[in-house]
Amino acid sequence: MAGNMGLIVKKSFPNAALVIDRFHVQKLALDALQEIRIKHRWEAIDAENDAIENTRNKSLKYTPKLLPNGDTLKQLLARSRYLLYKSSSKWTKNQAIRAEILFEKYPDIEKAYKLCQNLSWIFNNTTDKTSALIRLAKWDEKVRQAHFKSFNTIARTMSIHYKNILNYFDNRSTNASAESFNAKIKAFRAQFRGVRNVDFFLYRLTTIFGSTQKVVE
Numbered sequence: 001m002a003g004n005m006g007l008i009v010k011k012s013f014p015n016a017a018l019v020i021d022r023f024h025v026q027k028l029a030l031d032a033l034q035e036i037r038i039k040h041r042w043e044a045i046d047a048e049n050d051a052i053e054n055t056r057n058k059s060l061k062y063t064p065k066l067l068p069n070g071d072t073l074k075q076l077l078a079r080s081r082y083l084l085y086k087s088s089s090k091w092t093k094n095q096a097i098r099a100e101i102l103f104e105k106y107p108d109i110e111k112a113y114k115l116c117q118n119l120s121w122i123f124n125n126t127t128d129k130t131s132a133l134i135r136l137a138k139w140d141e142k143v144r145q146a147h148f149k150s151f152n153t154i155a156r157t158m159s160i161h162y163k164n165i166l167n168y169f170d171n172r173s174t175n176a177s178a179e180s181f182n183a184k185i186k187a188f189r190a191q192f193r194g195v196r197n198v199d200f201f202l203y204r205l206t207t208i209f210g211s212t213q214k215v216v217e
Contacts, residue, residue: 032150041077
């Protein structure tokens, strides 16, 4: 969705259809979800600090309140980070218990989590542009009804770039192969602590990875 990348594509590949990778769109939603979790975590930390100071002023020992799974509220919010990235079907038993407590304490996190999962479902289960457009429009309406500022920002971003997002559903194209190759180049460069001669470096890349590509083909 970066403007400079769009300009590069238009100049270098004028007849290409630009596709915004679904994983970048989903990452925006997941970042918004984590933003809500982090906000509550800071609130829990402040509340715990206040409680500690109050007990100290009274010359008492502070004992945090434990939740049914043994977490404090602060720990619950910290340890819930990774389970929010996954589908509920992939949760471990402990994660399922933690999620149940988390969603009971913070309904807004549950609502945001369901929005993320719904967006993922659209990308996983939609095969044509028309259906995708309808489903994304319905998702947009759910976002507006939820009144999450960060999600509203995502919805606006998607409405601006919706044509390039919908292009994904033509061939379900992603840039996973490009990301993988980019990781290989970075690892190759790291072995030599950087690059001094760019031309020779590019020659070595062509020789090594070009021959590998021919073998794969």
